[in-house]
Amino acid sequence: xxxxxxxxxxxxxxxxxxxxxxxxxxxxxxxxxxxxxxxxxxxxxxxxxxxxxxxxxxxxxxxxxxxxxxxxxxxxxxxxxxxxxxxxxxxxxxxxxxxxxxxxxxxxxxxxxxxxxxxxxxxxxxxxxxxxxxxxxxxxxxxxxxxxxxxxxxxxxxxxxxxxxxxxxxxxxxxxxxxxxxxxxxxxxxxxxxxxxxxxxxxxxxxxxxxxxxxxxxxxxxxxxxxxxxxxxxxxxxxxxxxxxxxxxxxxxxxxxxxxx
Numbered sequence: 001x002x003x004x005x006x007x008x009x010x011x012x013x014x015x016x017x018x019x020x021x022x023x024x025x026x027x028x029x030x031x032x033x034x035x036x037x038x039x040x041x042x043x044x045x046x047x048x049x050x051x052x053x054x055x056x057x058x059x060x061x062x063x064x065x066x067x068x069x070x071x072x073x074x075x076x077x078x079x080x081x082x083x084x085x086x087x088x089x090x091x092x093x094x095x096x097x098x099x100x101x102x103x104x105x106x107x108x109x110x111x112x113x114x115x116x117x118x119x120x121x122x123x124x125x126x127x128x129x130x131x132x133x134x135x136x137x138x139x140x141x142x143x144x145x146x147x148x149x150x151x152x153x154x155x156x157x158x159x160x161x162x163x164x165x166x167x168x169x170x171x172x173x174x175x176x177x178x179x180x181x182x183x184x185x186x187x188x189x190x191x192x193x194x195x196x197x198x199x200x201x202x203x204x205x206x207x208x209x210x211x212x213x214x215x216x217x218x219x220x221x222x223x224x225x226x227x228x229x230x231x232x233x234x235x236x237x238x239x240x241x242x243x244x245x246x247x248x249x250x251x252x253x254x255x256x257x258x259x260x261x
Contacts, residue, residue, distance in 0.1 A: 037092030105196030
């Protein structure tokens with residue numbers, strides 16, 4: 001009763017308090033969905049308290065900037081919370097697709113170099129990944145931040161309020177999700193992965209051909225054991241050699257999607 005009286009008094013003292021409070025909850029749900037799926041923001045290395053604080057700060061900023069109006073008559077508050085959470089998560093997922101191509105290329109390199117046995121726990125996905133995959137994934141994240149990826153994310157999030165207002169009753173998928181762009185991003189996961197891994201794949205393929213010739217000319221040589229010895233060393237040398245080119249390829253790939261998210 002005391003809390004209800006306080007809310008009633010606040011409503012009388014500040015007529016817009018109830019409107020802003022309701023809009024704040026709805027915007028907070030969209031921000032939490034966005035943080036849950038968006039790259040960099042969704043990483044479990046960031047404490048939950050930091051994410052909640054960031055979401056609360058952004059909610060206050062967006063409520064002050066948008067100056068929401070009274071919800072339409074018959075509007076369901078629970079439905080608005082659910083739809084805004086889904087729309088934010090959908091936007092973050094589309095942005096996360098861009099970084100998945102880097103992980104795909106790292107997985108190909110890791111498998112070809114024979115490092116699949118060196119696995120570590122990935123906190124973000126709660127799955128086992130290789131050390132090399134983790135390294136290239138972190139490189140992709142650093143490049144994404146360096147070229148302004150965080151700005152692209154929040155710019156897309158701000159534009160989402162124009163496409164999908166906070167009290168809308170349905171998500172306009174045809175406006176939020178451009179199917180041509182979505183197909184291009186998903187198909188580029190394999191294409192970009194092969195482009196990143198192609199130098200290592202070709203180099204290790206040449207090494208396999210040489211070892212195959214040795215096994216035919218000198219059957220007493222244990223080629224199978226030699227492949228485990230040479231592949232990681234040779235692959236690491238190729239990675240060091242192509243690293244500047246790899247950075248340029250990843251940067252150009254990110255910038256090609258600057259206007260999509």
